[in-house]
Amino acid sequence: MDNTAKRLLQRLVRRIPSQMLKTTLDKWSRLTAAQRQSMDYTESKWALTEKLLAICEENELTVKHIAELEMIHVIENPNLGMWYVFQLMDPQDDAHSVELTQFKEQFKSHLSELIRHVSIKIKKHTDEAVWIRIAWGDTFSRPNHLKPTYVVHYLQTPYVFLTSPTSKQKPLLSQALVLSTRYQAIKDANLSGRKLTAIRDLLMKQYLQVFPTKFPSPLAERNCVVSNLHIEKEQAGSAANRHQMACEAFGDGILPQLQSAVYKIQMLTQMLPCSLLMFHQLETKFRDHTNKTMTERDEPFKCVVKFASTNLLESLRHSASSGVASTPVTPLLSSVPLKGKNYFVITDNGPGPSSQMKPSQK
Amino acid sequence: MCALSEGVLSHLSLLEVQARSRKSRLQQQSRVMELKAKVEALKTQREQLKAQIQTHQVWGLMVAECDFRSLLACCNPLFFPALFYLLISSGGYDIIKTRKGKGACVSIATAYEDVFLDTFNLEIDLKPTVKINRHNIPPFIPLNNLAEQNNMQTDLRVFLDTLSQHLNAFAGRKQQLKLVKEKHKSVEVMESNVLCSLLVLLFTVPREKTAVLCTLDYTDHTRCLPTRVHLESEDKQLPDSPQWEKNCSLLMETPVHKALITMKKMGSIV
Numbered sequence: 117m118d119n120t121a122k123r124l125l126q127r128l129v130r131r132i133p134s135q136m137l138k139t140t141l142d143k144w145s146r147l148t149a150a151q152r153q154s155m156d157y158t159e160s161k162w163a164l165t166e167k168l169l170a171i172c173e174e175n176e177l178t179v180k181h182i183a184e185l186e187m188i189h190v191i192e193n194p195n196l197g198m199w200y201v202f203q204l205m206d207p208q209d210d211a212h213s214v215e216l217t218q219f220k221e222q223f224k225s226h227l228s229e230l231i232r233h234v235s236i237k238i239k240k241h242t243d244e245a246v247w248i249r250i251a252w253g254d255t256f257s258r259p260n261h262l263k264p265t266y267v268v269h270y271l272q273t274p275y276v277f278l279t280s281p282t283s284k285q286k287p288l289l290s291q292a293l294v295l296s297t298r299y300q301a302i303k304d305a306n307l308s309g310r311k312l313t314a315i316r317d318l319l320m321k322q323y324l325q326v327f328p329t330k331f332p333s334p335l336a337e338r339n340c341v342v343s344n345l346h347i348e349k350e351q352a353g354s355a356a357n358r359h360q361m362a363c364e365a366f367g368d369g370i371l372p373q374l375q376s377a378v379y380k381i382q383m384l385t386q387m388l389p390c391s392l393l394m395f396h397q398l399e400t401k402f403r404d405h406t407n408k409t410m411t412e413r414d415e416p417f418k419c420v421v422k423f424a425s426t427n428l429l430e431s432l433r434h435s436a437s438s439g440v441a442s443t444p445v446t447p448l449l450s451s452v453p454l455k456g457k458n459y460f461v462i463t464d465n466g467p468g469p470s471s472q473m474k475p476s477q478k
Numbered sequence: 479m480c481a482l483s484e485g486v487l488s489h490l491s492l493l494e495v496q497a498r499s500r501k502s503r504l505q506q507q508s509r510v511m512e513l514k515a516k517v518e519a520l521k522t523q524r525e526q527l528k529a530q531i532q533t534h535q536v537w538g539l540m541v542a543e544c545d546f547r548s549l550l551a552c553c554n555p556l557f558f559p560a561l562f563y564l565l566i567s568s569g570g571y572d573i574i575k576t577r578k579g580k581g582a583c584v585s586i587a588t589a590y591e592d593v594f595l596d597t598f599n600l601e602i603d604l605k606p607t608v609k610i611n612r613h614n615i616p617p618f619i620p621l622n623n624l625a626e627q628n629n630m631q632t633d634l635r636v637f638l639d640t641l642s643q644h645l646n647a648f649a650g651r652k653q654q655l656k657l658v659k660e661k662h663k664s665v666e667v668m669e670s671n672v673l674c675s676l677l678v679l680l681f682t683v684p685r686e687k688t689a690v691l692c693t694l695d696y697t698d699h700t701r702c703l704p705t706r707v708h709l710e711s712e713d714k715q716l717p718d719s720p721q722w723e724k725n726c727s728l729l730m731e732t733p734v735h736k737a738l739i740t741m742k743k744m745g746s747i748v
Contacts, residue, residue: 244670270671328601
């Protein structure tokens with residue numbers, strides 16, 4: 117095994133928790149029954165790595181095989197790392213009938229044409245997701261398996277999920293994707309997050325959305341400590357109303373976990389107090405109309421507002437239902453689940469689509 | 479000191495009670511006036527509704543003679559609101575008004591073989607133009623295309639009918655796939671997709687244990703049955719045999735989970 121393969125294996129064994137190592141190795145099925153039996157998962161990671169390296173040498177496994185193992189691990193744990201969403205645009209007539217074999221062949225052939233040395237592995241998962249692992253090389257160097265890109269796509273949907281695409285790789289990848297899915301263009305969907313399952317559920321509408329109904333049933337009881345019955349009674353009506361509006365804006369039950377929402381504001385200052393007022397109850401010192409420094413500037417005002425949370429949608433819903441953010445929920449916040457985006461550029465013309473590629477997140 | 483504050487406080491309480499009872503008397507009077515005005519408004523509304531019913535009865539007579547499509551076309555939510563809601567709900571869709579008549583929320587239920595499946599919702603703006611605001615329809619259903627092709631602006635009911643067809647057919651195909659996986663464990667699902675428009679199954683022939691690969695193409699997304707069935711086998715003669723030609727037509731005409739039951743009974747597959 118060459119050095120890259122060794123390093124990849126070492127990194128993998130470090131990453132995979134010992135309890136999961138056994139199942140992952142079993143799925144890999146590159147070890148004989150005897151070899152699998154000889155692994156003692158109570159040993160230290162270092163010992164396990166040495167053992168595994170020896171076995172792989174014995175079986176004459178190459179970096180490509182180790183890459184398989186990594187892929188199995190990533191597919192089982194899609195909520196680690198950072199995912200970015202891209203959207204395919206303008207389907208051709210036959211886009212809806214693209215099937216797996218055709219897509220695999222086309223993607224591999226197009227990408228190999230665009231870049232000389234590239235290693236592509238495609239695997240279909242049980243939930244209909246097509247997983248692609250790409251190790252990039254160039255005219256002079258072999259594919260670098262230590263910095264792969266993962267791509268996930270559901271056929272017949274316009275969404276593509278990517279990990280860490282560099283600015284050099286993006287156009288090549290975009291080209292190959294567009295050609296093999298029979299669409300005409302691809303753009304940044306301005307949605308990103310750590311959990312693939314969360315952003316996928318958001319875009320595929322796989323969470324509980326709430327719509328106005330004729331007979332609104334009381335939403336599930338919240339466990340709240342009632343401090344004062346009189347206050348509770350007075351506030352019950354408006355609390356229920358806020359809760360309904362919050363749920364209509366963000367959803368009910370468990371919401372897909374997004375970690376942040378970023379609003380990049382570029383406005384001429386006359387509009388400044390209004391634009392910040394759009395965030396309703398959020399405190400900002402620029403609300404002072406008499407503040408001449410802020411209201412009499414020549415250059416446009418630029419700022420970036422970032423909301424961060426372990427579960428952003430849950431937090432926003434709670435702010436709306438508890439009254440921190442006023443209801444009806446401002447479209448700036450409700451646009452996150454409505455449009456399936458968490459990066460917005462707001463100019464004097466109001467919130468518009470971001471035409472640039474998203475800047476790298478800190 | 480205590481007695482003094484008690485005196486002051488009790489005096490203040492007395493004053494408060496007096497003020498309150500004065501206010502409540504005033505409030506009671508204004509409340510009565512409010513209620514009287516409400517009664518008048520409700521009476522007017524009752525007369526309006528009576529008039530509308532009469533108009534509908536006239537419309538009802540006219541409908542028999544005129545073209546239903548042109549009726550739908552002139553059923554603008556701004557001009558004939560009651561008729562508009564009637565036409566939508568008579569299609570079996572739940573529709574409710576939102577935002578004081580400026581919007582509506584339509585629910586489309588799906589069912590297959592007498593089992594209720596998912597319900598899909600669309601929140602629509604009616605003014606100034608008909609536009610879809612929010613929905614929970616999955617991205618592989620071409621909602622925008624359907625809206626354009628069916629002139630959602632002028633023919634909302636027709637658009638909803640087409641959408642419902644797509645959704646019900648999708649729900650039906652999805653349900654069939656679920657049943658195949660549950661009830662036919664001897665049949666392996668080799669390939670499927672989120673739209674359930676393609677299904678590749680692996681059959682095993684009893685005795686010889688030959689493998690047969692069956693591809694079901696559902697290119698018409700408004701239907702629950704395939705438009706094409708293709709068989710492949712290691713035994714080249716097998717797909718052309720009379721028994722398998724029969725199975726082919728069976729799969730074209732019967733939902734797949736039911737077709738498999740028949741095929742098992744006939745001994746074609748394990």
